[in-house]
Amino acid sequence: MQDIRTRLIEATFQEVFSNGYTGASLANILKRADTKKGSMYHHFPSKKDMVIAMIEEKVEKRIEKKWQVLAQTDKNVITLLISILEDTNSWDLTNGCPLGNLLQESLNQDEDFAKTLTDILDKWKKLFCDALEKAIELGEIREDVEIEKVATFLIASIEGALLLAKKHQDKKDFEVSIEQLVFYINTLKK
Template sequence: MSTVKERLIEATFHEVFTTGYSAASLSNILNRAEVKKGAMYHYFPSKKDMVLAMIDEKLEQRVEKRWKPVIDADGNLIDVLISIIQDTKGFNLTEGCPLGNLLQESLDQDEDFANILNSILDKWKEIFTKTLQKAKEKNQINKNINIVQCATFLIASIEGAILLSKKSNDNKDFEDCMIQLTNYLNSLRK
């Protein structure tokens, strides 16, 4: 059985992911978590603090769970990256990316949100940078590739493709973008 704090974090994730931070209803969060407001205040002084905790726990975990195993993968790292981006079931293409959604909504509105969201983006970029560095060391990609620029491009491509699919409500946009991203990744090979 989950704790009150865990239920609040999970309910906050679902509410913010489906409605956005600004429209997120504290009442809906409390109802979903089956928690009274007084109990919430025992853990979080405000909705903002609850959302920040949710970002720290849930969104960072999502990025690490999806992408960090690539670094430790056996075999060709480009093949591993391609297999992940081609797995459309692994992405929520109708509601978007929780991280991307919050970045669009909150990054410029609040310094605390900006700091934590940028920190997660930096960790994601670091994962891709380490993956590409390892691919270089394994002689799987060209040595002249700027891996930091490439990592940034990969994140922008994935997030942009998810956004396009969410906007059009059509997986084809994502799939088309991933075909082109696959072509790009294949062009890095040695």
């Protein structure tokens, strides 16, 4: 059995991912976590603090888990990147990206959310920059590739593809977007 804090974080993730931060109900979170408000306040001073902890512990970890493999490989970085992109089953095309959803909803509403979300976005971008730098060192892509611009484009393309799939509840837009992104990535090869 998970401890109360872990259950609260998981319940907060499910509630916010389903309904957004603004629409997230504390009562629903407590019900999902099978706990009382007093237990929540023992671990978190407020709903906002609980959501920020959830973002750091769940959303950031999801991104790290998906993309960290690029940092761990010593060869075929671009092939690995493309295989992750093309693995349609590994994406939530119905609900979109938790980070992207929160960015759309909360970035301009709260300074603490903005900082937390921007930090995660910056870490994701750095992960892509490091992977692209490694691909240059391995001779997989051209040396003139502007890695920071490409990393930004990768994130924007992925988030846009997920948003389209979520909006239309259809994986076709995602697949077409990723197909074009892979085409672009292949133009970077030596």
